[in-house]
Amino acid sequence: MANLVEIRDLRVAFDGVAVLHGIGLEVAPGEALGLVGESGCGKSVTWLAALGLLPSKASIDGSVRLQGQELCNAPRSRLERVRGGRIAMIFQDPASALNPVIRVGRQLCEALRLHRGLTGAAGRAEALRLMDMVGIPDARGRFGLYPHEFSGGQCQRLMIAMALAGEPELLIADEPTTALDATIQAQILDLLARLRAETGMAVVFISHDLGAVAQVCDRVCVMYAGRIVEQGSVAQLFGHPRHPYTRGLFDAIPRLYGPRGALVPISGTVPDPRHPPPGCAFAPRCAHAHGFCATQVPRLLPQRDGRHLACAFPLPERDPQRDYEDALT
Amino acid sequence: MIRFVSLRLLRALVTVLAVMTFSFVVLRMSGDPAEVLLGPDVPQNVIDAFRRQWGLDAPLWRQYLSYLGAIFQGDFGLSMRDRAPALDLVLERVPATLMLTVPALILKLGIGIPAGIFAALHRDSAIDRGVIFLAILGFTIPSFVMGLVLVLIFAVTLGVLPSGGFGTWQNAILPGITISIGGIGIIARFSRSAMIEVLGQPYIRTASAKGVKWHDVVRGHALPNAAIPIVTIAGFMVGSLIAGAVVVETIFSWPGIGRLLIVSVSNRDLAVVQCILLLIAAVMVTANLIVDLLYGWLDPRLRTGTAH
Numbered sequence: 187m188a189n190l191v192e193i194r195d196l197r198v199a200f201d202g203v204a205v206l207h208g209i210g211l212e213v214a215p216g217e218a219l220g221l222v223g224e225s226g227c228g229k230s231v232t233w234l235a236a237l238g239l240l241p242s243k244a245s246i247d248g249s250v251r252l253q254g255q256e257l258c259n260a261p262r263s264r265l266e267r268v269r270g271g272r273i274a275m276i277f278q279d280p281a282s283a284l285n286p287v288i289r290v291g292r293q294l295c296e297a298l299r300l301h302r303g304l305t306g307a308a309g310r311a312e313a314l315r316l317m318d319m320v321g322i323p324d325a326r327g328r329f330g331l332y333p334h335e336f337s338g339g340q341c342q343r344l345m346i347a348m349a350l351a352g353e354p355e356l357l358i359a360d361e362p363t364t365a366l367d368a369t370i371q372a373q374i375l376d377l378l379a380r381l382r383a384e385t386g387m388a389v390v391f392i393s394h395d396l397g398a399v400a401q402v403c404d405r406v407c408v409m410y411a412g413r414i415v416e417q418g419s420v421a422q423l424f425g426h427p428r429h430p431y432t433r434g435l436f437d438a439i440p441r442l443y444g445p446r447g448a449l450v451p452i453s454g455t456v457p458d459p460r461h462p463p464p465g466c467a468f469a470p471r472c473a474h475a476h477g478f479c480a481t482q483v484p485r486l487l488p489q490r491d492g493r494h495l496a497c498a499f500p501l502p503e504r505d506p507q508r509d510y511e512d513a514l515t
Numbered sequence: 516m517i518r519f520v521s522l523r524l525l526r527a528l529v530t531v532l533a534v535m536t537f538s539f540v541v542l543r544m545s546g547d548p549a550e551v552l553l554g555p556d557v558p559q560n561v562i563d564a565f566r567r568q569w570g571l572d573a574p575l576w577r578q579y580l581s582y583l584g585a586i587f588q589g590d591f592g593l594s595m596r597d598r599a600p601a602l603d604l605v606l607e608r609v610p611a612t613l614m615l616t617v618p619a620l621i622l623k624l625g626i627g628i629p630a631g632i633f634a635a636l637h638r639d640s641a642i643d644r645g646v647i648f649l650a651i652l653g654f655t656i657p658s659f660v661m662g663l664v665l666v667l668i669f670a671v672t673l674g675v676l677p678s679g680g681f682g683t684w685q686n687a688i689l690p691g692i693t694i695s696i697g698g699i700g701i702i703a704r705f706s707r708s709a710m711i712e713v714l715g716q717p718y719i720r721t722a723s724a725k726g727v728k729w730h731d732v733v734r735g736h737a738l739p740n741a742a743i744p745i746v747t748i749a750g751f752m753v754g755s756l757i758a759g760a761v762v763v764e765t766i767f768s769w770p771g772i773g774r775l776l777i778v779s780v781s782n783r784d785l786a787v788v789q790c791i792l793l794l795i796a797a798v799m800v801t802a803n804l805i806v807d808l809l810y811g812w813l814d815p816r817l818r819t820g821t822a823h
């Protein structure tokens with residue numbers, strides 16, 4: 187099947203400081219792709235760059251194609267047609283993502299007018315339907331309220347409704363639940379999964395909540411310091427991570443089921459993009475790093491099982507110790 | 516809403532009362548009108564008679580009470596100099612001052628706000644830097660320097676405009692520009708930073724992400740938010756319609772409130788000074804009140820502030 191979006195060698199620099207070093211990604215129609223990695227790894231910048239939403243001081247290189255149509259550094263008018271209409275995006279902090287001085291109904295209607303030409307009563311009716319669909323109680327009564335009169339979770343529902351207004355083929359959900367309480371997080375995840383099933387749109391789900399990614403996604407990309415370091419199906423990466431960084435991410439989350447390992451956060455922090463390490467960006471934090479890692483950047487290469495991996499000394503293909511442990515429980 | 520308005524009204528009244536009290540006390544502590552008006556070599560019994568006549572011999576608190584009582588009956592007292600009602604003397608000068616300050620206000624808002632917003636939209640461009648430079652120049656040069664420079668250029672060197680005086684519209688140009696320039700600079704700087712702040716907000720990115728054209732993002736999403744802080748500074752400028760021209764009126768010998776204030780202060784003409792200060796306070800407080808009400812109208816978060 188032809189890909190919906192293909193990103194090739196995407197590079198972004200802010201004031202000469204490179205923060206993305208050649209990202210390659212594709213999203214198939216209807217697919218749910220997870221994008222994980224610690225904060226500051228370039229997950230948001232990747233998609234903001236793809237949609238031309240970065241400030242003008244950002245310099246962007248490479249190619250982002252939406253069914254053959256080039257978006258990277260495309261003219262504003264082309265991007266404006268794609269944004270919201272073919273690719274919609276929702277953000278981390280829903281309370282500040284809605285315009286505080288415009289009634290939510292009007293914000294919804296604006297999207298409907300732009301992408302579906304609905305105005306007046308038709309627009310209003312469709313907006314109410316969308317509010318119902320994302321689970322805003324008493325949509326009719328709350329159509330004329332302002333964003334501050336809604337809770338954080340409801341604001342995210344409104345953002346999702348607004349994203350659906352253009353009937354996009356792809357929804358980028360950039361940490362949509364990070365700012366919300368745990369119970370609300372679960373509801374929003376359910377909503378996203380349900381809407382994807384109903385509409386058939388593809389979803390890129392950016393998160394550092396690996397549990398949420400497993401719940402929503404088919405495929406996962408792990409990003410570190412502006413590069414993709416491992417990519418594969420959820421089963422592959424969750425069952426058997428091979429990049430030491432991926433493994434580190436799993437060891438850093440509490441496991442609800444399965445063997446109770448000790449919680450080991452990855453030591454150190456994401457390198458400052460202004461002073462990148464000379465070789466593999468993860469080498470300074472990596473227990474497996476050897477001489478090669480300190481000088482050479484490993485390439486992202488396909489593996490026998492179909493995943494892609496950028497590591498000179500990955501974890502072995504099969505981990506007998508782990509299989510043994512799993513068998514015991 | 517009614518609660519909101521009545522609270523603001525009460526606050527406004529308290530402010531005016533505070534200004535009245537303060538000016539009353541300070542004026543009476545800072546010098547004796549009898550000595551100033553009658554001159555140095557007047558016999559004591561004449562001075563005593565003068566003070567009795569104007570009620571200056573009573574204790575301060577009694578003077579204050581009768582002053583307040585008179586104000587509430589609309590009596591602002593008599594000028595000690597020409598015995599005319601102080602209010603008439605003051606109101607007579609208001610049109611001349613407004614003739615300078617109203618066009619100046621229009622210039623400040625009409626040039627300052629668009630310049631600031633334009634600069635914000637072209638941030639870090641040559642135009643932006645130019646606007647910042649001119650704005651800083653505008654509000655750092657004191658108005659008496661600015662006034663003198665303008666007189667030097669347009670009156671003395673070029674000889675195209677009068678250097679002072681009152682009567683024709685040409686007389687108003689130099690003082691009007693002198694008053695405006697600082698305010699234009701302040702408003703331009705302020706509008707620029709307000710707009711830059713708003714353009715960096717997540718909801719602006721949301722609007723772009725949903726496909727709104729940039730022009731409409733600016734007009735429909737950014738400006739309504741930037742208007743909230745801009746209204747504050749604009750209100751401040753409205754508040755200085757009466758008080759903002761003191762220095763400039765003196766430089767250009769413009770017969771407005773400012774000049775009257777200076778003359779009356781040096782003469783210790785109590786009733787006139789108090790009347791002017793009261794008028795200034797009333798205008799500022801009214802401007803603040805309007806700003807507060809506009810806030811409620813522009814920012815829904817304040818309108819329902821109590822419910823939230």
Ligand SMILES: Nc1ncnc2c1ncn2[C@@H]1O[C@H](COP(=O)(O)OP(=O)(O)O)[C@@H](O)[C@H]1O
Nearest residue numbers: 200205224225226227228229230231232241459
């Ligand atoms: N507007 C910006 N100006 C300068 N640097 C930025 C900007 N946006 C992001 N960055 C930098 O780009 C890197 C990637 O950021 P981001 O994509 O937001 O990370 P995350 O993976 O947490 O979404 C970070 O180092 C961040 O500091």
Ligand SMILES: [Mg+2]
Nearest residue numbers: 229230231360
């Ligand atoms: Mg992010």
